[in-house]
Structures are given as structure tokens and as C-alpha cells.
Amino acid sequence: MPSSPAPDGAAPPIAVTCGEPAGIGLEVVASAHPLAPDVPFFAIGNPDHFAGHGVPIRVIADPGEVGPDALCVLPHDIPGPATPGRPDPRHASGVIDVIARAVDLTRRGVAGAVCTAPINKKALTDGADFAHPGHTEYLAALAGDADVVMMLACDALRVVPATIHIPLDRVADALTPALLDRTLRITHRGLRRDFGIERPRIAVAGLNPHAGEGGTMGRQERDWIAPLIERLAPELGCFGPLPADTMFHPAARAGFDAAVCMYHDQALIPIKTIDFAGGVNVTLGLPFIRTSPDHGTAFDIAGTGRADPTSMVAALRLARDMAARRG
Template identity: 70%
Template sequence: MTAPLAITCGEPAGIGPEVVAKARVLATGIPLLVLGNPDHFAPFGPVEVIDAPEAAHDRALCVLPVDVPGPAVPGRPDPAQAKGVVAAIDRAVALCRAGAASGMVTAPIHKAALIEGAGFAHPGHTEYLAELGGVRDVVMMLACPDLRVVPATIHVPVAEVPAALTPEGLEATLRITHRALIRDFGVASPRIAVAGLNPHAGEDGKIGTEERDWIAALVARLAPELGCFGPLPADTMFHAGARAGYDAAVCMYHDQALIPIKTIDFAGGVNVTLGLPFVRTSPDHGTAFDIAGTGRADPTSTANAIRLAWEMAARRAARPG
């Protein structure tokens, strides 16, 4: 596998350029192809401007120019740059689908600037990438060395979670997670722990009935095929002994999944989109305008996202289909 990883520029006024430049030094031996304005990355280290994807290498920060105009002012997003930020995402996907990039890592975007400057009509990166990839069902996984979590519902108010959680949606999440554990993470026989929705997983219907009414039956039906088990009380799923018993945990809502992984590895977690026809990871943080330009941004999550994307791409190359 020789094709580089494509790295999108993200929001130029955020910490994206800084963490990408720092992460290249940490994630050694991986050729990176940054898509963006070279001037936005130059303050953070040497930049080599290249004119073709195949010219990318691991000895410098190689930038293939995309028209993201003007200076990047830390902490002050400019909607005039939004079309270029979106163009960098489009180019990265095109390179992945053409085989000119092994996978992609996305730096954080600022949705308000994209809406104002480019009419961006998607909830975020993930939904836009699903459209570009021609797929409907995608799943967000947060991963670190000690834990992988998948929220079955994501940016949904807590009051709306029970209605948003459906048998069809949970089954699709379990199937996508199972396939990704095999194909992308090299787990031969995945074990997927499924959290309950309610405290104590409903306690036999005394503290909520969703587990009794349908979640337990769905998990039991899929268990022989997908290696899933539960529903389990979420408050006892994430200590070290419990984590040793599964390869990924599927949770019912956003905070149920993200609180444990951010507690275990706040700086190093990686966001992975499962179900796409190409590899996509990203750091598990936002644009951090409050520290942009100060030199204090932590590149750990971005470096881990690069390493994980490279490992996933290698496994896909070895196991196509």
C-alpha cells in the first residue's frame, strides 16, 4: 500500500492546521497529502507544495493546494473560505474512491461558517461523507486503545431518544459495527456488548420497558450471527474487567457512549465513520477557537487518527470487499 492518506484542511481559523503539522511528526512513516492552502500550514512547520497526489511522502508536510482564500486568522472563521473547505473534503473523497489516497482524515470544521459561506445543508461531516460515498446507513465509532464505543443515536435530545431508537436502526448499527470490527480492526470473531436504555437495563420493566419490550429480543435474535449480548446496565459496562469481555460497546445515546471514552482517554480518542466505502477518521475534538494560534493545541488525537486510518486502510487492502 503506497497511496498516501488525504488530510482535509478543516476550518483554517481553528487548531486544525496546527494539530495536523504536529501530528505528522508523531505519526512517522505515513505519507500524508494535505488538501488546503499551504500558507495556512506554514506557520507550524516546513511545508512542501506538491502538484500531484503521488508526490506525497512522509518526510515533510506535503500540501496539494486547494483554493481556500486569504489569511487564516486564529479564532476568527471567515465564511469566504467555506467553499474551499468543502472543496477539500470533496477532493479527498474523490482521491479515495479513485485509489489515489488510501483513506482520509478530516480536520475539524466550523458548521456555522460553512452554512453562511457555502450553504452547507448537512448536520456535519459524517452525513456529507455518506452522501458523497453513496450510502445511507453510517455509524459513528469513538475508539482508543482501551475502548471502542458506538452510539446508536447521536445528536438527539435526551427526551427524544426513546422514539429515535428503533429495532431497524439498532440492527443496522449492530451489523455495520460487526462488519467493521472484522474488516477494519482485524477482529476475527467480534463480541459486541449492548447497553440498555434505562437505568439497570430496565430492571425487568420496573424502570422502563424498552429492554423488555424489544431490545432484549432483538439482541438475542442477532447474537448467533453478530456476537452481540445484552442489554446490560450501562453503569457497570466500562470498568477494566467489563471492557475485557467485548470488542465494542453499542450504546443507546450520545453521552452514554462518549462519557466513558472521554474519561478513559480524553486527549487521544479517534472518531471513525463506519459503513463508508472508504476509510475516514478524525480527531475527537472541535476547532477550539479559544486556543487557536497559541501553540497549545494537543495533536495526540490527530496523530492517533492518522495511525488508525493507515492501519484500517492496510487491512482493507489485504481483505477487499
């Protein structure tokens, strides 16, 4: 039966991907069902993989059948059992296809947003032709090579790294005026559209210690970062560059809605320190909403009952709220 959009006035449920079946994704999705009764959602994957995690499972044929009585699963063919901690190459193609299916359902209005359980790139490349660095890049490709940035968000802080998964000794070369300009613009649009902030305040971290301290600890801030921020400030509400070691204490955080940082750890260390369990990964710049828990597949604890669903619950609630704002 073909899936159809939600009736007028009804918010479509969130589409949750199964993620890597050998990781903790199945467990945190199942655990989220009783913890987030305020968020209608359905999982996509092999129903047998979701069984055995302490919640009732109900197989559905259409997202319109989602109800609160059980974890609703839209079946997708992923052959083989899900053995915790032991990736199976037979799963790879199905895991990739589930992501594409969730995106399609969301773009057609059948689902309100995509919430992705963690994947493991090695498991996907071992079992399928997966040429993307990760989830974000694959989602951008599904959206026609959309220009995207990664945001990590919790109640107390939102951060966006301008450069992400590259070695530290390559950051200074990769960080260009064009990249920072693009990152600031996508962040500004996302804060307005998805977080409902009419006039965002974006703090920008410096690259070097003490934001270069007038050129004595690095020249990038003086030569081009500060002039770029000054030029964009009237349009984007950005300010800085600020010394990264003094911009994340509570009084400083009260002065901005998001922080754009220059590299991965500069952004992720503060948010993981403030809210390690409750952070959410958000992809800004897509034509659809995508959130994800801020953790990986955790093969070492899969199947032990130790996985914490807090981040998955937060990701579901943020996806629901973002969808309502776009609605």
C-alpha cells in the first residue's frame, strides 16, 4: 500500500532509521518508545532486529498507522540476524537503503523528519559500495549535493565546527574565508528556520590561542577572520573572533545562540562536557530535517543493556520541534 501524507492538521510521525544492527542503535530506538510518548515515530528496518529489547513491536504497512501502544516498525529487508558487536556484511545494503527510504518518506510529507540511528562506515564499506565519509555526506548527496554543516545541540549550547574530520595540522589550510562565510550563512538560516530565532546571535571562536592576541600567537584572526566577521555582522549577527578558552562558561553562553568554531574538538569538547548524554547532531542546510543522537555504534557495549537512550530521545524531540517550526 503506498504511503500517503498525514491528514490535514496532523503532524506526520518521525522516521527513525535502524542504523548499524550490530551496534546500540536498535536498543536506544526501542528504549526511546516508552521514554518519548510525546513524539510519534516509527522505525524502519527488520522487525526481528528490534525484538528482544523490552518493548512490544508492531509491524505497520504505512506510517499513518503509528500509535502509542508499541514500537511501530515499517519493515525493510535486511537479511541475517542482528548479533550485538558483530557487524554482518549482509546488512550493509539494507542499512544504506533504509536511510534513503526515510529521506524519501520525509520529502513526500509522509514523515515529518529523519532521525538516524548510528552507522559504522567500515561495516558499510565491507558489505556494500558506500563511498561517503559518513551519514551527513550521504544525506547531502540524497538531497542533490546540498551545502550543509554539522551542528551539535543541547539545551545549554549549540556549536558548529567549520572544519570537521580532518587532522589538526590541516585545519589552518582548510579554513578559508569562503568556508567560514558559508558556515556562518548556513548556521544563520538554520537558527531562523529550524530553531525559531528571528535575530540569531552567532559567536565565532578564534583559531589560535587567545584569538591570536593581536598577531603574536597567529595571524589568521587579524589578517582575515576579524575583517570577515565585521563585514558579515550586520547581516548575520555574528561577532568575534573570541578566545575559545573563555567563551563557553555560563555567563558567556548567555550572550549567543550558537557558536561557530574552527575545528572539531574546539566545538565538541565544550558540548560533551556540558551535556555528554543529551547532545544531538543536527544537519543544517538540508531541504528536510535530520537529527541523530550524538554517539556512535558502541560495539563494545551493544547487547549489554548499558546503552543510554537520552540522546536518542533528545534527537526525537528536537526533530519534532524543528518540524513544527517548518510546518
